[in-house]
Amino acid sequence: MTVRFHEYGGPEVLRLEDVAVGDPGPGELLIRVDAIGLNRAELSFRSGHYIEPVRRFPARLGAEAAGVVEATGADVTGFAPGDPVSVVPAFSMNDHGVYAERAIVPAAAVVPRPEGLDAVGGAAVWMPYLTAYGALVEVGGMRAGDTVVLTAASSGVGLAAIQTAHRVGAVPIATTRTRAKAGRLREAGAAEVIVTDEEDVTERVLDLTSGRGAEFVFDAVAGPGVLPLARALAPGGTLFVYGGLSGRETPFPPMEVMSARAMRAYVLFETTTDPRRLLRARAFLSSGLRSGAFTPTIDRTFPLDEIADAHRYLESGAQMGKVVVTVEH
Known part of the structure; x- marks a missing residue:
């Protein structure tokens, strides 16, 4: 069938x-x-x-x-x-x-x-972890001490990104629209949770990072919400857009915001259709599964x-x- x-x-x-x-x-x-x-x-x-x-x-x-x-x-x-x-x-x-x-x-x-x-x-395991690893580690070079803001954090990719951040020693900050999933996101490993219906994303990220901003934003929503996310980036930071859950047109942030910052789309095929990248991703995921760092x-x-x-x-x-x-x- x-x-x-x-x-x-x-x-x-x-x-x-x-x-x-x-x-x-x-x-x-x-x-x-x-x-x-x-x-x-x-x-x-x-x-x-x-x-x-x-x-x-x-x-x-x-x-x-x-x-x-x-x-x-x-x-x-x-x-x-x-x-x-x-x-x-x-x-x-x-x-x-x-x-x-x-x-x-x-x-x-x-x-x-x-x-x-x-x-x-x-x-x-493969789509969620390869998406998170491919953008944040393979392309972005996320390292220990970096902060990453995750939208749609309760999705399979969002949860995999939380675990991926912990695997490299980075700090995952999850966003969620309402408080309904906030507790579960903390249980899943989010260092902090921002409830976007109640809090200003930019202000909260800057506060949590002592004014520095996040080295990475990993965004599945796109649409107008990229503007406050871009303003929460640290100088040299990268905003990855990998989905379009909002269904709305995505603006490019003003040049004064994006000076010394980057915004790019990411698609999973960047990792899965490149044999060398896929080999590295397989090794990263397999080692995480063996150690217990990754749990689907x-x-x-x-x-x-x-x-x-x-x-x-x-x-x-x-x-x-x-x-x-x-x-x-």
């Missing part, structure tokens, strides 16, 4: 259909999918608001999963049937999709599943036949961590 949609729309357009999978081609693997990590990119792709449009209908979904190798295509090395693996987002959903019982994916987008990590965990936060799981409900739940924003879909065989 494979999840497809025949038109843009809400979760109701998702259909579970019998689709022939076929054999893997050169450079591809056939994966028995055991768990699927849901991401907001799939909501955007399904509704027609993604960074690329659907090229043809019916369309597939999904770029993050865990399972077992069932067959290898020509020219594939390093994998064999029976290997437990994870699929990382490193391809267009116009070309492949992992919302299925079985899926063909590029071998370059598959990594061995770290020992001791089950399928649900294996579907929940699973908010809730849904069976595959409840995929529409899983999308509705993710859209609600009620989750704290990752939403995962499990596949029975």
Whole structure:
């Protein structure tokens, strides 16, 4: 069974259909999918608001999963049937999709599943941690003593960024719109929590950093909110925008604010499609998992036949961590 949609729309357009999978081609693997990590990119792709449009209908979904190798295509090395693996987002959903019982994916987008990590965990770690690591450590060079401000901090990426900051000795400051999740964010490791409906973000960050400002802002929301975040940056600091949850146009901060500061977009593909960066990211994540520094936060799981409900739940924003879909065989 494979999840497809025949038109843009809400979760109701998702259909579970019998689709022939076929054999893997050169450079591809056939994966028995055991768990699927849901991401907001799939909501955007399904509704027609993604960074690329659907090229043809019916369309597939999904770029993050865990399972077992069932067959290898020509020219594939390093994998064999029976290997437990994870699929990382490193391809267009116009070309492949992992919302299925079985899926063909590029071998370059598959990594061995770290020992001791089950399928649900294996579907929940790669996108969040590779996003946080890729921007903050690989590109930004975050170091011990740096301060990083995290928006949408209760998301899977936000929670992974908190742990990533602790891993390198940086100080994570979480923002949240209301107090509903503030306590849980502190429990998750946030050094401080700013409630944006009640507090001035710029003033609070400057106060918490003794007037210096934050070396990094990691923003999933974008829109007009980038202006107070930019004003909270330290000289030489960087504001990474990696999402657009606000759905609003994002202004570039005034030049007097951005003098000696930087603002840039970050996409996960910068890490997952670069073999050397992916190798370093895998080593960073694997060592963190082994040491216990990284623990994936699973908010809730849904069976595959409840995929529409899983999308509705993710859209609600009620989750704290990752939403995962499990596949029975």
